[in-house]
Amino acid sequence: MNRAFLLPPYAAQTNRRPGAGAPEWVPRGRTVPVPCGRYFDAIRVPADIAEPALRILGPQAGPVLANTTTRAYHFLILRPDRVKPGAWGRGIRVMPQHRLLGIPPAHTTGGRDVHWAIPPSTCTTPPLLLREVLEGPLPLATRPSPPAVVSLPASVDLPPSLKPLPPTAVQLRIGALLLAGEDEEQIAVRMGMYVGTVRRHLTQLGKRIGAATSTGRATALLTGGHLPPPPVDMLAPDLSPLDVQILRVVAGLDPAGLLPEHLRSEQGFLDHVTRLRNVTGARTDAHLVALAVAWDLLSGVAP
Numbered sequence: 001m002n003r004a005f006l007l008p009p010y011a012a013q014t015n016r017r018p019g020a021g022a023p024e025w026v027p028r029g030r031t032v033p034v035p036c037g038r039y040f041d042a043i044r045v046p047a048d049i050a051e052p053a054l055r056i057l058g059p060q061a062g063p064v065l066a067n068t069t070t071r072a073y074h075f076l077i078l079r080p081d082r083v084k085p086g087a088w089g090r091g092i093r094v095m096p097q098h099r100l101l102g103i104p105p106a107h108t109t110g111g112r113d114v115h116w117a118i119p120p121s122t123c124t125t126p127p128l129l130l131r132e133v134l135e136g137p138l139p140l141a142t143r144p145s146p147p148a149v150v151s152l153p154a155s156v157d158l159p160p161s162l163k164p165l166p167p168t169a170v171q172l173r174i175g176a177l178l179l180a181g182e183d184e185e186q187i188a189v190r191m192g193m194y195v196g197t198v199r200r201h202l203t204q205l206g207k208r209i210g211a212a213t214s215t216g217r218a219t220a221l222l223t224g225g226h227l228p229p230p231p232v233d234m235l236a237p238d239l240s241p242l243d244v245q246i247l248r249v250v251a252g253l254d255p256a257g258l259l260p261e262h263l264r265s266e267q268g269f270l271d272h273v274t275r276l277r278n279v280t281g282a283r284t285d286a287h288l289v290a291l292a293v294a295w296d297l298l299s300g301v302a303p
Helices: 009-014 047-060 127-134 169-179 184-191 195-209 214-223 241-250 266-280 285-294
Strands: 032-035 040-046 064-067 072-078 086-089 092-094 100-103 114-118
Touching (some): 040 127, 072 127
Antiparallel strands (some): 040 092, 064 072, 064 114
């Protein structure tokens, strides 16, 4: 059997074996939090920009994390290379130093949660090349060739599973109501549909943007640039770092395993989320995510 068929898409393109030469900070058993700036700098890139960038970079790309639910990628720039903090435009952001990033085992190369789009190794993406590719003068999807300053292989077609379909107009209208805090019954009344029809539209929307839950759909709609967050009529509440960490878990940006022990039980987590909804005035969990993005409480998620 050809081993390429056993590897994740980008690993197959670059002949990389998951875990081969993985750095010491990559865990073996489960996803663990690792602070940015200690072993690597991380650049968060929306999926619709990251996927064509990977196609252009080819074997010159180092370790890359992906999250199907949030549709966000993290390009890891390994030390001693450094990346200055700040935004690179188009929703691209250098993660702050000491920000915890969930790092999965080297063999985790698929799934809806955080996984390796390119398995970890001691190789790293050249920062200047990455920035040139991400900030190219033309949209990446239409760029005819890689940057002239380097010699890169011919671009490779992405697998169909990595080519998302854009939401339909009806799905976007339903998505906007979801972000505004409407539940399925309320959306059905607003749209003049049966509740079952709304559920089918939400399911199809989730398939198109890679999100199976209401909070995942809210995050994907916002991070993917499909919809803006709803307007807010109050200032952002004064939340603790733990509150923000809970919000990131609700939004699917961080794994629940990063939470303190007393919040890992289902009831403890739900009680804290209910308190946050009361503090923020959120009507639903999806609305809570949308408000958090509108107030810029979730680092790396641009409204």
